[in-house]
Amino acid sequence: MSLVRAENLSKTYRIGDIDVPAIKGVDFAIEPASFVCFVGPSGSGKSTLLNMIGCLDHPSGGSLKVLDTDIATLDRRAAARFRGENIGFVFQDFNLIPVLTAYENIEYPLIMVQEWPAEKRRKQVLRLLEAVGMADQADKRPDQISGGQKQRVAVARALVSNAKLVLADEPTANLDHDTAYRIIELMRKMRDEFGTTFVFSTHDAKIMGEAELTFVLEDGRIPDGAGKGESPHV
Amino acid sequence: MSNLLKIAARNLLRYRRRTLLTSLLIVIGMVAVLLFISVSGSFKNIMIGQFTDSILGHLEVHRKGYVAAIDALPLNLNMQPNATAKVEEALKQIKEVENWSPRLKFGAMFSTFVETTSIRINGIDPQREAATLPLLAGRISPKPKAGPLLGKGEILVPALLASGMKVKVGDTVVLVTTNRDGSVNGKTFIVRGIMEGLSGPGGRDGYVHIDDARELLRIRDAEVSEYVIRLKDMARLDAVSKELKQALGGLTDKEGRPLLEVHTWADLSPFANIARMIDVLTLFIKIMLVAIVLVSVMNVMIMAVYERIREIGTISAIGTSPGKILSLFLCEGLMLGVAGTLVGTVVSMILIYALNVWKISFIFGQQQTVVLSPSLALGQVAAVAGTVIAVAAIASLQPAWKASRMDPITALRHV
Numbered sequence: 328m329s330l331v332r333a334e335n336l337s338k339t340y341r342i343g344d345i346d347v348p349a350i351k352g353v354d355f356a357i358e359p360a361s362f363v364c365f366v367g368p369s370g371s372g373k374s375t376l377l378n379m380i381g382c383l384d385h386p387s388g389g390s391l392k393v394l395d396t397d398i399a400t401l402d403r404r405a406a407a408r409f410r411g412e413n414i415g416f417v418f419q420d421f422n423l424i425p426v427l428t429a430y431e432n433i434e435y436p437l438i439m440v441q442e443w444p445a446e447k448r449r450k451q452v453l454r455l456l457e458a459v460g461m462a463d464q465a466d467k468r469p470d471q472i473s474g475g476q477k478q479r480v481a482v483a484r485a486l487v488s489n490a491k492l493v494l495a496d497e498p499t500a501n502l503d504h505d506t507a508y509r510i511i512e513l514m515r516k517m518r519d520e521f522g523t524t525f526v527f528s529t530h531d532a533k534i535m536g537e538a539e540l541t542f543v544l545e546d547g548r549i550p551d552g553a554g555k556g557e558s559p560h561v
Numbered sequence: 562m563s564n565l566l567k568i569a570a571r572n573l574l575r576y577r578r579r580t581l582l583t584s585l586l587i588v589i590g591m592v593a594v595l596l597f598i599s600v601s602g603s604f605k606n607i608m609i610g611q612f613t614d615s616i617l618g619h620l621e622v623h624r625k626g627y628v629a630a631i632d633a634l635p636l637n638l639n640m641q642p643n644a645t646a647k648v649e650e651a652l653k654q655i656k657e658v659e660n661w662s663p664r665l666k667f668g669a670m671f672s673t674f675v676e677t678t679s680i681r682i683n684g685i686d687p688q689r690e691a692a693t694l695p696l697l698a699g700r701i702s703p704k705p706k707a708g709p710l711l712g713k714g715e716i717l718v719p720a721l722l723a724s725g726m727k728v729k730v731g732d733t734v735v736l737v738t739t740n741r742d743g744s745v746n747g748k749t750f751i752v753r754g755i756m757e758g759l760s761g762p763g764g765r766d767g768y769v770h771i772d773d774a775r776e777l778l779r780i781r782d783a784e785v786s787e788y789v790i791r792l793k794d795m796a797r798l799d800a801v802s803k804e805l806k807q808a809l810g811g812l813t814d815k816e817g818r819p820l821l822e823v824h825t826w827a828d829l830s831p832f833a834n835i836a837r838m839i840d841v842l843t844l845f846i847k848i849m850l851v852a853i854v855l856v857s858v859m860n861v862m863i864m865a866v867y868e869r870i871r872e873i874g875t876i877s878a879i880g881t882s883p884g885k886i887l888s889l890f891l892c893e894g895l896m897l898g899v900a901g902t903l904v905g906t907v908v909s910m911i912l913i914y915a916l917n918v919w920k921i922s923f924i925f926g927q928q929q930t931v932v933l934s935p936s937l938a939l940g941q942v943a944a945v946a947g948t949v950i951a952v953a954a955i956a957s958l959q960p961a962w963k964a965s966r967m968d969p970i971t972a973l974r975h976v
Contacts, residue, residue, distance in 0.1 A: 378970055383969050408882070409880075410878065414880075418875065424568075440880040440881055440885075
């Protein structure tokens, strides 16, 4: 069973009186524990696609199932719950909460979303801090650490609630190349360690080469109809 | 919940200066309101005390129609012995009554043998009157030392009349009056003291012994114009008034209407309107406090939501429910209100304590040292604090609601 399956998926935005199609009938499948990349120029629909996979947006047509759930059927509250239970996010601008330390940022979903008991929470956060190599920076606030370190914390936050799928929209766009490469390496290592599916978008040619399966988006379509490469479990 | 509060507190501390300024506004508002309530309350209590403890008592009982015609001091509307017995019996039964004093009131001609003028006289039982009106002795000049306020054959002359007619303590004067039957009678009195004037009913009256009054009016029976009543606890005024009315309700005239009336001090004194005005002023000050808290907290929370749109998008994207986001911003507003309330209450208590230590006094008539003693009841503090906290919550509600309804994609794209 695919983790994500899209069939004839489309998304159209209405701007004023004009309909602007962002995704035009794409089909794809993402298998569990894969390391997948969507690439394409700016405006090709990468973010729109990730937003729909992340239950942040609804499709205009076709079908999109994530973990066998048709995301079109989720209302606002149910979508929030679904995201909290199954999906982690890594953002281009890291989006850490500035008043919380690295430890607290990672802990945040366990308190505000899943309400884990304190001791279980502490063990999980320490495990993730260790996994992303940030154990010695646990008490630092976002303004006290580098961009690469912030993104490590963000990856840990995405994984902390045992998400089955992590979506990363341009996670390396604000990082230098070496740091970007290390973040992609970290994400792959996390995939190996936790068995989590990672789906990221990028337009950096070197970074996209790190993905095991790449979907090229052009003007809201996947022209060759399939991904390049091979998902390990396909 | 504690984690929610912790995050809310950190968010508030993120903008220290803004949080401090808003809290300061709430503190200033709290202090202004609590000080006003305590000082105006103290002033009101002193003023009310001057009237109730030196002239009116807390309650008065009259024959029906007497108060309406009180300017004429109608002798035909005095309470007769059957009524006075009933009143005194009722007063003995009511536990909240501390003391009472009967008065026989009449109009007379006051003569110094050189000049003559009209005067209103209260015939009193000096011991009962002093026990019922503890501040009455303070209005007499020279202050009575030991013993009763006045003895038989003595008169207390109102200050305005004494100065106008150049009457001094120890002078002999004559009172001439007409009784109910129309016959005239007179009696000489020694001036025992000069009564300080006080605005309001009875504030410019003279006093003689009730036995002298009966002798002048040629009354043999225990006729009384009014009973002045002092309660143990003035807070029970309305309840006792009701109880007394019920107790006296059985006494009716020939037409079956109640023979007696019970009045509170507020029914008889124009100062009651001033006291009500002080209450209205207090209400307006409270409304201003509500406005200050509402505007300042709402302003801060609107700014907080606007500045943290991307952050709201992030926490929403990672699965925080709209309810939790609402709670987070509500907590921030509530914490502002609670912090301002706590500091405001503490500062107010310190200032009120200081006012009591400094003893701010003023002159009121012959009372040379009427000392303001501001105080606050726990209920008053709780009401103001509760209002501030509730208003802070209400002010946060709209921004918090807006934050909780924010579309995560739009919020994440916000620059």
